[in-house]
Amino acid sequence: MKSLIVGQSGGPTSVINASLAGVYYGAKKKGFDKVYGMVNGIEGLLQDHIIDLDEYFLDKDNLELLKRTPSSFLGSCRFKLGSIKDHEETYEKVFEILDKHSIDSLIYIGGNDSMDTVESLSDYAELKKKRQNFIGVPKTIDNDLPITDHCPGFGSACKYIATTLREVIQDNNCYGTTKPTVAIVEIMGRHAGWLTSAAALAKDETCEGVDAIYLPEIPFNLDTFVEETTELLKKKPSLVIAVSEGIKTEDDKFICELNASNLAVDSFGHKELAGCAETLCKILKEKLGIKTRAITLSTLQRAAAHLASKTDLDEAYNCGVKGAELAFDGQSGKMVYMDRVSNDPYKIEYKIFDDIHKIANIEKKIPLEWIDVDNNYVKDELVNYLRPLIQGEVKQIYKNGVPQHINMKK
Amino acid sequence: MKSLIVGQSGGPTSVINASLAGVYYGAKKKGFDKVYGMVNGIEGLLQDHIIDLDEYFLDKDNLELLKRTPSSFLGSCRFKLGSIKDHEETYEKVFEILDKHSIDSLIYIGGNDSMDTVESLSDYAELKKKRQNFIGVPKTIDNDLPITDHCPGFGSACKYIATTLREVIQDNNCYGTTKPTVAIVEIMGRHAGWLTSAAALAKDETCEGVDAIYLPEIPFNLDTFVEETTELLKKKPSLVIAVSEGIKTEDDKFICELNASNLAVDSFGHKELAGCAETLCKILKEKLGIKTRAITLSTLQRAAAHLASKTDLDEAYNCGVKGAELAFDGQSGKMVYMDRVSNDPYKIEYKIFDDIHKIANIEKKIPLEWIDVDNNYVKDELVNYLRPLIQGEVKQIYKNGVPQHINMKK
Numbered sequence: 001m002k003s004l005i006v007g008q009s010g011g012p013t014s015v016i017n018a019s020l021a022g023v024y025y026g027a028k029k030k031g032f033d034k035v036y037g038m039v040n041g042i043e044g045l046l047q048d049h050i051i052d053l054d055e056y057f058l059d060k061d062n063l064e065l066l067k068r069t070p071s072s073f074l075g076s077c078r079f080k081l082g083s084i085k086d087h088e089e090t091y092e093k094v095f096e097i098l099d100k101h102s103i104d105s106l107i108y109i110g111g112n113d114s115m116d117t118v119e120s121l122s123d124y125a126e127l128k129k130k131r132q133n134f135i136g137v138p139k140t141i142d143n144d145l146p147i148t149d150h151c152p153g154f155g156s157a158c159k160y161i162a163t164t165l166r167e168v169i170q171d172n173n174c175y176g177t178t179k180p181t182v183a184i185v186e187i188m189g190r191h192a193g194w195l196t197s198a199a200a201l202a203k204d205e206t207c208e209g210v211d212a213i214y215l216p217e218i219p220f221n222l223d224t225f226v227e228e229t230t231e232l233l234k235k236k237p238s239l240v241i242a243v244s245e246g247i248k249t250e251d252d253k254f255i256c257e258l259n260a261s262n263l264a265v266d267s268f269g270h271k272e273l274a275g276c277a278e279t280l281c282k283i284l285k286e287k288l289g290i291k292t293r294a295i296t297l298s299t300l301q302r303a304a305a306h307l308a309s310k311t312d313l314d315e316a317y318n319c320g321v322k323g324a325e326l327a328f329d330g331q332s333g334k335m336v337y338m339d340r341v342s343n344d345p346y347k348i349e350y351k352i353f354d355d356i357h358k359i360a361n362i363e364k365k366i367p368l369e370w371i372d373v374d375n376n377y378v379k380d381e382l383v384n385y386l387r388p389l390i391q392g393e394v395k396q397i398y399k400n401g402v403p404q405h406i407n408m409k410k
Numbered sequence: 411m412k413s414l415i416v417g418q419s420g421g422p423t424s425v426i427n428a429s430l431a432g433v434y435y436g437a438k439k440k441g442f443d444k445v446y447g448m449v450n451g452i453e454g455l456l457q458d459h460i461i462d463l464d465e466y467f468l469d470k471d472n473l474e475l476l477k478r479t480p481s482s483f484l485g486s487c488r489f490k491l492g493s494i495k496d497h498e499e500t501y502e503k504v505f506e507i508l509d510k511h512s513i514d515s516l517i518y519i520g521g522n523d524s525m526d527t528v529e530s531l532s533d534y535a536e537l538k539k540k541r542q543n544f545i546g547v548p549k550t551i552d553n554d555l556p557i558t559d560h561c562p563g564f565g566s567a568c569k570y571i572a573t574t575l576r577e578v579i580q581d582n583n584c585y586g587t588t589k590p591t592v593a594i595v596e597i598m599g600r601h602a603g604w605l606t607s608a609a610a611l612a613k614d615e616t617c618e619g620v621d622a623i624y625l626p627e628i629p630f631n632l633d634t635f636v637e638e639t640t641e642l643l644k645k646k647p648s649l650v651i652a653v654s655e656g657i658k659t660e661d662d663k664f665i666c667e668l669n670a671s672n673l674a675v676d677s678f679g680h681k682e683l684a685g686c687a688e689t690l691c692k693i694l695k696e697k698l699g700i701k702t703r704a705i706t707l708s709t710l711q712r713a714a715a716h717l718a719s720k721t722d723l724d725e726a727y728n729c730g731v732k733g734a735e736l737a738f739d740g741q742s743g744k745m746v747y748m749d750r751v752s753n754d755p756y757k758i759e760y761k762i763f764d765d766i767h768k769i770a771n772i773e774k775k776i777p778l779e780w781i782d783v784d785n786n787y788v789k790d791e792l793v794n795y796l797r798p799l800i801q802g803e804v805k806q807i808y809k810n811g812v813p814q815h816i817n818m819k820k
Contacts, residue, residue: 012580012584070577071580071583072584075584078585162811167710170479170481170713171480176449176485202812204809206814206815207812296708299705307716309811398803400614403576405576405616405617406616407580
């Protein structure tokens with residue numbers, strides 16, 4: 001009798017449930033007798049809030065629905081275990097619950113903070129000679145995890161951003177010279193500009209693309225921004241500009257901080273950003289007297305399962321399957337990652353990264369040589385990196401005009 | 411030799427180009443020898459800015475692309491002709507250009523303001539014994555035109571709103587009781603709540619739906635709103651609330667006006683609204699100390715052709731075809747409209763409304779008996795009215811991971 005428990009943590013993505021589907025499928029196939037899910041991640045586990053996934057997913061149709069359901073089926077949390085030294089009771093509680101249910105392996109699907117949790121639990125198990133093993137499966141729309149070529153969840157967000165921007169560009173162009181408009185589209189990404197760079201994917205022979213891309217990797221200067229926009233407006237009446245929510249001035253101030261003095265801080269100490277596009281629109285309106293429109297993609301970019309990338313969904317699923325295999329083999333403190341062995345044709349191999357200490361809490365940014373600083377754009381190398389990730393569409397299951405999802409019973 | 415010119419006006423929709431495709435197809439089939447397009451509506455026509463649509467649409471693949479391209483292929487405008495008495499020169503200029511190109515008929519695809527233009531030109535032609543005839547084809551995501559059962563463009567916007575809200579609800583639920591969040595989603599609609607009411611379509615057996623819907627038809631009370639939200643939060647930790655951008659207090663103030671003293675005004679005298687969800691979030695945060703998230707669907711809801719309703723797209727096309735038939739028959743000052751002769755099974759007949767004077771500048775609101783005021787929701791009658799409009803999906807044409815569109819050559 002061998003049992004596994006799986007959890008989801010951090011901000012959701014369009015395909016984090018595809019990874020859950022992969023873990024479930026892979027675990028059963030490998031020979032786990034029981035596959036449990038923790039409700040709301042480690043926070044729920046600590047309250048012994050767990051479910052038996054057989055109850056839902058012995059039915060293959062439900063597994064297909066799961067792959068197409070955005071957000072975290074199991075619920076998520078933002079919970080930091082803290083240092084082993086200061087929080088031994090919490091760690092002991094985790095193992096007590098795992099033992100109670102005879103659980104052998106734990107898989108955590110998440111981003112930087114979740115890999116931190118996997119690392120801590122694995123370290124604690126080693127230190128205290130506990131029998132359980134811990135595996136991380138990567139997930140983040142932000143694409144800021146090191147080691148892995150890219151993260152499951154990122155490709156679908158890119159496809160949403162590229163598609164939406166193409167539609168926004170069409171919309172914004174419709175008044176032509178009769179009513180020049182600058183639309184500023186705010187895209188997620190606190191410190192890394194990966195998601196914002198996907199704005200470049202809007203461009204092809206049938207779409208002129210966005211007119212500028214401002215990334216958090218490059219310090220942002222307000223005066224320069226107004227000058228650059230003025231220059232662009234001399235060439236065409238309607239502009240669409242993509243900005244990262246995380247762009248900062250040279251003295252390290254978020255653009256939205258220029259307006260709001262107090263920013264809320266989440267439980268990991270990250271500042272909650274909002275209103276960067278709004279702030280820039282206000283400034284352009286004041287200085288240039290033109291019509292502006294701030295569009296904030298908000299959570300839509302991470303939840304738009306109806307526009308998921310087939311490539312991304314398949315990769316998320318495969319990462320889950322690989323995680324289950326590692327778990328069954330008794331490996332611990334390791335993360336599944338993707339190695340791009342070829343770009344044309346695009347080919348990914350699923351590998352094991354041995355030392356999760358080198359992953360947790362490190363943010364991977366866009367290499368500066370992939371950014372075209374002079375033109376506020378990205379270089380072809382970056383577009384070539386991104387393009388394969390948005391290929392393919394997922395056949396949705398519609399009923400009564402809306403895509404179908406699956407939810408936990410209440 | 412018989413020629414027609416077609417124009418698009420007002421805010422774009424996902425399927426206004428399907429109506430253009432219908433006009434082109436219908437006009438050629440009926441026997442018009444030439445089908446011209448005016449670039450940027452009447453404003454472009456006055457500058458003799460017209461194109462021959464054969465250049466693009468003799469190729470049937472292009473006509474299919476046109477149906478799937480959001481925004482106005484021909485470009486739009488917001489141009490008021492003004493009264494005949496005060497602007498005779500402008501009217502004469504229009505007819506001079508029509509005569510120059512031997513144009514017999516004009517079709518204008520648009521909303522209230524565009525029907526006003528059709529009416530004025532038709533009146534002028536009658537008054538001055540001009541030979542041209544003028545036909546209106548309805549379009550508006552707002553669904554606020556009288557006479558017609560509903561407007562082309564509305565159904566696709568509803569499908570986008572319902573789908574997006576289902577995804578937002580999934581996303582918002584993911585932290586469960588660990589981090590209660592109220593998401594307020596702001597939906598377009600200045601005076602009529604039709605679009606916002608489509609939030610009710612998110613609900614089915616696999617989705618709990620939104621928790622409240624605030625419509626502009628009902629005066630909005632801030633204190634009551636805070637109380638109602640407090641009550642809802644006692645029952646569940648995560649709420650998604652749909653609000654119309656146009657909700658107003660009892661003393662006729664837009665909610666966003668409570669924050670911003672100056673509102674820009676567009677060329678038709680409409681106030682430019684923004685920030686209603688943002689304002690409400692700020693108030694909830696202050697009063698209840700909870701996490702909030704303002705999501706504004708902005709132009710995405712009118713431009714998301716990738717989520718177009720098949721029913722809506724087909725109807726938009728058919729309205730265009732019908733318009734071309736009326737134009738060929740020499741009718742004038744009339745609008746195509748849709749009559750729902752049966753709801754189950756859903757069946758539409760395309761008819762002619764004889765007197766456009768009864769359409770122009772009248773805004774149709776939601777009947778009060780379709781609103782469940784006590785529960786901040788809509789009644790089943792309204793859901794039954796809306797549901798057929800979002801049925802069916804349009805097969806998109808993807809290339810390189812993004813949906814393909816067609817644009818005018820520069």
